[in-house]
Amino acid sequence: MQQLINTALGGLTQGMVFAAFALALVLIWRSTRIVNFAQAPMAMVTTFVALVVIEQGYSYWLAFAAALLSGLLLGAFLERVVVRPVEGKSEINAVILTLALFIVLHAGAAVVFGNSYRSFPAPFGIRGFEVGDRTIALTGFGVFRIVSVLVVMALLVALFRYTDLGLRMRAAAFNPEVARLLGVRVGRMMTIGWALASVVGSLAGLLIAGGNLVHPGYMDSVVVYGFVAAVLGGLDSPLGAVVGGLVLGLSLAFVSGYVGGQLVALAALLILMVVLTLRPGGLFSATAERRV
């Protein structure tokens, strides 16, 4: 019973991070119809920025802010300079381009920051809370993970639902031609979409790094889990991404806890295959099924 609860709690905290990462993928997919496979190394780079700030002796929170800000700038820069020329062109070019960015950021980070494992601090305790005389698998940092992803979700919902900017972004993503006729600066909206996504990705990177070791490849498998989570939700729905992240986090925690940690990635592959075969539009596709 205790193991069951602990596995579930672990899966929930892990799932929240997948959710954040999936959210970043969904934001970019919605604004530019590109799956950003470079999301993981982008988040890794911003985490290293935070690590550098911390190693200079500044506080965790300053590093946190620096990572998010560098994520904002990196996302906007990449969209504006590198991705813009392939937007709206053939899918395969966009996929290959984000993969190329993956390789560049990865290798670039290894050249600049080195290829070794370095420990990354956590702002809150990483020891389990004690309930009665038992220790459960929920930590202070785990609570921070859950809360911060929920806050980001709420902010995004507020942005898209209640602000003028959010409305324009939705219009640009929904129908660029018409939006342009109505005076929306579509290109700028796409840049903002990438920048926002990159901030959310950076947050996911920080949340994974906290209390763990980081190196240039530490986010690589997360791009797969984030993608699976986003596909579970249908790639189009932010809420779906979060639910997909939680479902995936829980499933993988149970696979890891009861079958074997080595098979987690295989389980993710199987889940992805089953979902794509049964519901190609994702679990949350309200509209007619999209051809994938």
Place this chain on the structure above:
Amino acid sequence: MRRLHLPSSTLARHLLGAALGLVVVILVLQGVSDFRRFQLAEMAYLGIAVGGLTVLTGLNGQLSLGHGALMAFGAYTAALLLPDREASTPLPLVVLAAVAVTLVVGAAVGIAAARLHGPYLAGATLALAVAVPGIALYFKETLGGEQGLRIVMPDRPGWAEEATFFVTGQELTTAGWVAFLSWSTLILTYFLLANLSRSRVGRRWRAVRDDEVSAQLAGIDLGRARVSAFMVSAAAAGAAGAMLGLAVRLAAPSSFTLTISLTLVAAIVLGGLGSLTGALLGAALLTFLPQVVTQVGTANGLSDIQAAELAPLVYGLVMVAVILLAPAGLFGTVHQAVVRRRLQRRATAAAAAGGPHPTTPDSPDAIGTDDTTTTEGVPR
């Protein structure tokens, strides 16, 4: 089928090319050191995998990020068949078994992948690339876990030793033998792939890539075309994996990480999608560029580990540049320029003779629409 639908001259040309290739390979392998032979073996097994991926992506328009993982199936099959000196299975049988196993895996993945497009297919095969090394770790007893399985090369056959000594007066070294095996496999694979892409099967693959709806209207089963392309390409990856295993004498999860899968994609982009010559060029770049770049790096004061990362950095940057500036790839762009010039010359000649102007081909919008096997002098 090949004979029915192809002029025999194509087959004859490919046969001639293969024979010439074999002669060149033997001559080159003669004249180089064992270190270079090892490098050439590496180029050959990468070339086999890249060739398979070229067929899949260039001809059929499916992008796979999991071909490195498919190579693992070939290598582990070889390792299980060659555990020690006593149990030495004949090498052709080992390679065939590796191909067969990967073919089955490729069919399973291909069936699931046939319904997916662009980013979905990329994501699913990416998941494959990340998942496969875990299998080897989980089944530690049979597959050796992190350490992997050792591969014991069977003894070199007497005829090879004698032939080498007869032709060159030198002993046949292990590196030379492995390089010879890898290159023979590469030539055989490319011969088969080249013929296949010229056959009815290859035309169907291209039709599906270029326009699904028209292909369907023409009576082509889209799913079947996609799955068969994936299977053929996976089989090549399996042969490549077996050769990798023989060359490094080990099948271990660390050889088949996401990195090698992405590297293969880099090779097809650098070489130029859709052409086997480009694939070989890409494999050569993958093999020989790192050494050069790493030396430049260490000469400029980088540590060894940092310098080792310069090569992927260069691949990545060149990939970005190719996608943005020359979507047909390096080889494809050169080839296009040659074709265009030839057409221009023909147009001037036609204008001088008062004939109609042939149109010049447009540069393709999408990578993969360049197809050097169909554009030989004829604009599509």
